[in-house]
Amino acid sequence: MDTIDGMRTFVAVAGQRSFTGGAGQLGISTKLASKYVRQLEEHLGAQLFNRTTRTVTLTDTGTAYLERCLPLLDQFDELEGLVQERQSELAGPIRITAPTGFGSRELVAALHPFQKAHSKVTFDIRLSDQHVAIIEEGFDLAIRFGALKDSSLMARKLMDMRLVVIASPKYLSEYGEPRHPSALETHNCLIQLTSADPYNWKFRVDGEIVSFPVDGPFHANSPRAIAHMAVDGAGIGICPHYAVKPFLEDGTLQVLFEAEEATVITLYAVYPPGRHLTARIRALINHLAEAFRA
Structure with missing residues (x-):
């Protein structure tokens, strides 16, 4: 098992409080997500989750491990982004949440030319008219209208x-x-x-x-x-x-x-605080700002 894959799976399952939800977020099967977390626990020699037939909750050790996982994964993404910038080629996944109406038409239309220009970037778009907790649910970016409810998040005005x-x-x-x-x-x-x-x-x-x-x-x-x-x-x-x-x-x-x-x-691009934006996400925000200004 790749330790980074195990850590990403652990973070996704913790955020979704579900192996099924975490697996869906990562685009893998529930069985594989369970396998990755089990292997990570075996590697660490510690139980990270309390599991019942209905719920998945973090143990005290799991909570402490999660707090340390997040900045480590951010640093890993930053390192990848630095390499991509030097190679002048963007690659990797971007998870976005957006309002249903705007996301299904205007946002998709704006994303299309970006993806054509950067074919190695992949998008996972989740549309919802409900407020989504982007950190807890593992999103890189949220597209939101109106006053921002969470002052701890970073935002860039798009239009x-x-x-x-x-x-x-x-x-x-x-x-x-x-x-x-x-x-x-x-x-x-x-x-x-x-x-x-x-x-x-x-x-x-x-x-x-x-x-x-x-x-x-x-x-x-x-x-x-x-x-x-x-x-x-x-x-x-x-x-x-x-x-x-x-x-x-x-x-x-x-x-x-x-x-x-x-x-x-006002339309904003919103992202988690304290996170170095990878090259692909920074480039996407710049692209959206330009596209919506036009």
Whole structure:
């Protein structure tokens, strides 16, 4: 057994609290992950996990070993990155988590030219609209919108994006177009549950930021779901511009209150603190910043 492989498997299983989850993170079988950890324990002469039929937890020795494994693996990755930089060739895996809607289209489109240029770099993309603990789950990079909840993480701004209020011509012809944000209270509003304050929308009125209460029978945790509901005439929604851009271009949606827009959301590349970025990850962040600025 290669000790580095054993350490990486141990860290993945510890982060996922599961051999199956750890194996999935590394792209290997559960049987192989179990074998690597068992061989590592035999090599060390110590038990790293308490195992039951339902749970996997660290022993005291396992906890101490994990604390020392992480910086050692970071240094190993740094060493590999240094060699890659000198060879001017990027290689190796990058694990990324991103929001489902943005990740499945805009992020993938931005990654494609990078991978074409660096064929030895491999991507493992995990899309989720829930907050993901990137350190515990072994991600190299997270792509996130909005204010960062964990101040211990490092972040690089990639771009700003408008948050736009949208509706379909079909809805507006049936229910009328609101002329002032206060009128939204009388309309069916589509509620995006993952936004910071889904039931209060902010607008710039007479030079001040004002919140207006909204509600409606449709709720979703995805901006693209809100966009599609708006296209079907279900109500008025508020979404990041990327989610509605195709519908604005073909006229199936239109923007309301453009002059009163008050919210811009920022897209960040987020990564663990205290970690020397490998050449491939640093190059990818630079590429994404350039791609999204364009």
